[in-house]
Amino acid sequence: MMCLDIYLSSLNEHELKAVDFENNFETIQTMPLLSWDIYSDYRFSQFNELQRNQDIINVKALAQKFNWNVDINELFKEEIFEAIVVTDLKQKIIWVNKGFTEMTGYSRKEALNRTPGFLQGPKTSLEVKERIQIKLSGLTPFKEVIVNYKKNTEAYKCEVKIFPLYNEKTTHFIALEKRVI
Numbered sequence: 153m154m155c156l157d158i159y160l161s162s163l164n165e166h167e168l169k170a171v172d173f174e175n176n177f178e179t180i181q182t183m184p185l186l187s188w189d190i191y192s193d194y195r196f197s198q199f200n201e202l203q204r205n206q207d208i209i210n211v212k213a214l215a216q217k218f219n220w221n222v223d224i225n226e227l228f229k230e231e232i233f234e235a236i237v238v239t240d241l242k243q244k245i246i247w248v249n250k251g252f253t254e255m256t257g258y259s260r261k262e263a264l265n266r267t268p269g270f271l272q273g274p275k276t277s278l279e280v281k282e283r284i285q286i287k288l289s290g291l292t293p294f295k296e297v298i299v300n301y302k303k304n305t306e307a308y309k310c311e312v313k314i315f316p317l318y319n320e321k322t323t324h325f326i327a328l329e330k331r332v333i
Contacts, residue, residue, distance in 0.1 A: 204228075207236055207249045211326065214238060214247060219319040227315060233328035238317075240324055243267045243288070255310075255331065257303030268327070271300040275307050284314075288325065291316045297332060309333065 212224050235252035239245050245263050253259055256271060263270075272281070276299045287294040293315045300310045311332045317324040 203250065207251070210247070210249065211236065211238070214324075215317070218317070218323055220317045220323070221319055222315075222317050227326070228328075231313065231328050233313075233330050235327075235329040237263075237268060237327040237329065238324055239268070239327070241322065243269075243325070246324070252329075255302075255308075255329065256300070262303075272298070273301040273305075273307065275299045276301075284312075288314065291322050 208228050215224050235255045236249040238247040244265050248260050248263050280298050284296055295313045297309055297311050299307055301307050309332045310329050313328045315326050316322045317326055
């Protein structure tokens with residue numbers, strides 16, 4: 153009804169008299185609020201799926217550029233993530249998705265060429281950091297939960313699943329991240 157109010161307020165006096173309220177409003181079909189909730193949930197899930205597919209396309213482009221012998225579709229098949237971070241072997245960030253910016257508040261430009269350590273702070277466990285370093289040197293996939301910090305200094309727990317990416321040898325890592333409680 154708000155749109156109708158805006159429309160009617162934009163009419164001059166002559167146009168307003170020409171509107172036949174009684175006949176026009178009889179044909180308006182209303183929908184219960186529940187329908188809009190269902191519709192918005194559906195649209196939101198569609199948007200998330202499109203964004204996920206775009207992220208996978210971007211990672212496939214990187215895979216082609218670096219000749220990774222990794223099945224990207226299989227890598228993402230069962231994974232739920234918000235953020236994606238791709239690093240080189242020295243753990244310098246070479247690419248992040250839009251979800252990274254939404255999760256951390258840092259832009260892509262602010263993250264590039266930095267190590268993920270810039271997200272860590274006082275509540276980040278030294279033991280977890282050490283385990284991650286050991287597992288990275290083992291060049292096998294793993295999962296950890298770490299406390300990171302947003303740009304606004306708010307701490308959050310993050311589940312990180314890291315996979316080595318390789319051609320003849322390991323060249324990069326990809327981290328699929330999501331907030332956890």
